[in-house]
Amino acid sequence: MKLFRKICIWLFAGMAGLASGILFFLLSAVPRQSIKDAALYGEREIGGKISAVRERVQSGEPGGTAVRDAVILHEFRQVFGTDSVLWKEGEEIRNGSPYEFDRDELSRRFGEEGLRAGEIYVSGTQRVGERFLLVFYQEGVALGAEGYSLAVYRDVTDIYARVWRLFLIGLGYSAVLFCGVGAVLYWGVRRTLAPLEELRRASAGMAEGEYGSAIPVTGRDEIGEVTESFNRMAEKIREHMETLEEVNERQRQLLGGLSHEMKTPMTAIIGNAEMLLTLQLKDREREKALFHILNEARRLARLSEKMMEFSRLYEDLGSVIVMKRQKIGKVLEQLEALTAFRLAEKRICLKAACVPDGLEKTADEDLLLSLLWNLVENAYKASEPGGSIEVRAEGGSLLVRDFGKGIPPGEIGRVTEAFYMVDKSRSRKAGGVGLGLALCSRIAEIHGWSLRIESRVGEGTEISVLW
Numbered sequence: 130m131k132l133f134r135k136i137c138i139w140l141f142a143g144m145a146g147l148a149s150g151i152l153f154f155l156l157s158a159v160p161r162q163s164i165k166d167a168a169l170y171g172e173r174e175i176g177g178k179i180s181a182v183r184e185r186v187q188s189g190e191p192g193g194t195a196v197r198d199a200v201i202l203h204e205f206r207q208v209f210g211t212d213s214v215l216w217k218e219g220e221e222i223r224n225g226s227p228y229e230f231d232r233d234e235l236s237r238r239f240g241e242e243g244l245r246a247g248e249i250y251v252s253g254t255q256r257v258g259e260r261f262l263l264v265f266y267q268e269g270v271a272l273g274a275e276g277y278s279l280a281v282y283r284d285v286t287d288i289y290a291r292v293w294r295l296f297l298i299g300l301g302y303s304a305v306l307f308c309g310v311g312a313v314l315y316w317g318v319r320r321t322l323a324p325l326e327e328l329r330r331a332s333a334g335m336a337e338g339e340y341g342s343a344i345p346v347t348g349r350d351e352i353g354e355v356t357e358s359f360n361r362m363a364e365k366i367r368e369h370m371e372t373l374e375e376v377n378e379r380q381r382q383l384l385g386g387l388s389h390e391m392k393t394p395m396t397a398i399i400g401n402a403e404m405l406l407t408l409q410l411k412d413r414e415r416e417k418a419l420f421h422i423l424n425e426a427r428r429l430a431r432l433s434e435k436m437m438e439f440s441r442l443y444e445d446l447g448s449v450i451v452m453k454r455q456k457i458g459k460v461l462e463q464l465e466a467l468t469a470f471r472l473a474e475k476r477i478c479l480k481a482a483c484v485p486d487g488l489e490k491t492a493d494e495d496l497l498l499s500l501l502w503n504l505v506e507n508a509y510k511a512s513e514p515g516g517s518i519e520v521r522a523e524g525g526s527l528l529v530r531d532f533g534k535g536i537p538p539g540e541i542g543r544v545t546e547a548f549y550m551v552d553k554s555r556s557r558k559a560g561g562v563g564l565g566l567a568l569c570s571r572i573a574e575i576h577g578w579s580l581r582i583e584s585r586v587g588e589g590t591e592i593s594v595l596w
Contacts, residue, residue: 186273394425527594536584545570
């Protein structure tokens with residue numbers, strides 16, 4: 130069962146219980162109070178009538194006991210009418226009512242109540258046929274003579290009839306009110322819980338891969354807070370999924386590029402190996418084939434090494450990158466030591482400078498050194514024998530400049546793409562795989578830096594790392 134239906138059922142059940150409780154309370158409390166009021170009024174009325182009879186008897190001519198009893202009976206008949214019974218010494222002498230009353234039972238209850246002569250006993254409501262009666266009983270009635278007792282009844286049937294009519298009216302009013310309030314509550318609960326339905330639909334959509342839809346926040350209550358949290362979660366998931374898709378696309382491109390780049394050296398290796406196995410070659414030709422196999426195997430090794438480093442930079446690097454203050458002058462000294470043998474092959478001079486001498490930057494030492502090595506390696510491949518490479522570190526940038534072939538203007542925007550090479554034949558001959566500047570770009574991105582490439586064909590290239 131849905132939450133909306135559960136809440137509505139509980140609300141309607143609570144309203145029905147409350148209305149029923151109020152009606153039944155009225156049905157029981159109103160008659161009691163009305164009967165109590167009737168009893169108080171009856172006691173006062175009976176007391177007044179007894180006083181009236183006694184005054185009339187005392188104002189008449191004196192006579193014997195028989196005459197007095199006759200006068201009392203006459204005055205009693207005149208004052209009390211037909212709703213009373215009079216006893217003399219326990220014997221009924223007057224009953225003008227249509228009912229018979231058990232005097233002994235009334236006397237017993239009078240005594241059980243601990244009442245004294247002259248006090249009035251009021252019975253509970255008694256049902257006689259279809260009528261409801263309230264009986265007043267008094268012993269030792271002061272009518273001007275002793276030995277009298279009387280009973281007076283009051284018909285309270287109309288009280289119960291009025292209460293029942295009131296109950297029916299209240300029941301109808303409660304039904305109308307229940308329907309009206311129920312409709313308002315139904316609308317209010319449905320409106321209040323509408324964001325939850327939106328959340329349910331959005332969750333179902335998210336399970337199907339729809340991450341872009343945001344749910345409007347309709348209030349500042351708990352549901353609104355949950356909606357805001359859900360929107361933030363959906364946004365984070367969307368960003369994460371976009372990042373994963375971007376990484377997956379990049380990895381797909383890398384794998385495609387890797388497969389393409391491996392095809393050429395593998396073909397050369399296989400071709401030369403088959404030639405060695407199937408042909409009778411001279412020693413010089415055999416050495417040449419082996420030399421080609423060795424060179425292509427080395428290129429595959431470099432390609433594998435570059436790919437491992439490049440892939441590592443797209444993984445979760447939180448546990449392997451150590452950012453701390455680096456003395457740039459010391460890093461440049463390490464760079465000179467690492468590249469000295471490589472540069473000596475083409476008699477290239479490396480000129481490194483750091484301004485000021487104590488310049489420091491926050492970076493990962495290994496990645497910074499890899500960035501510099503790749504930039505110098507690219508400059509080495511572009512330089513002619515006997516040339517020079519400048520490396521200069523300043524407060525706002527790190528600059529690597531060569532004076533080689535340069536890059537055509539239309540190619541500058543693509544040189545940081547993985548496996549992209551301006552002159553593929555020349556680059557492969559020089560041992561390139563098209564990953565150097567892609568690695569540099571990724572390292573700069575990790576540190577929050579950027580690359581700026583300026584080049585002129587035939588004059589050289591200048592690559593600046595803006596940090």
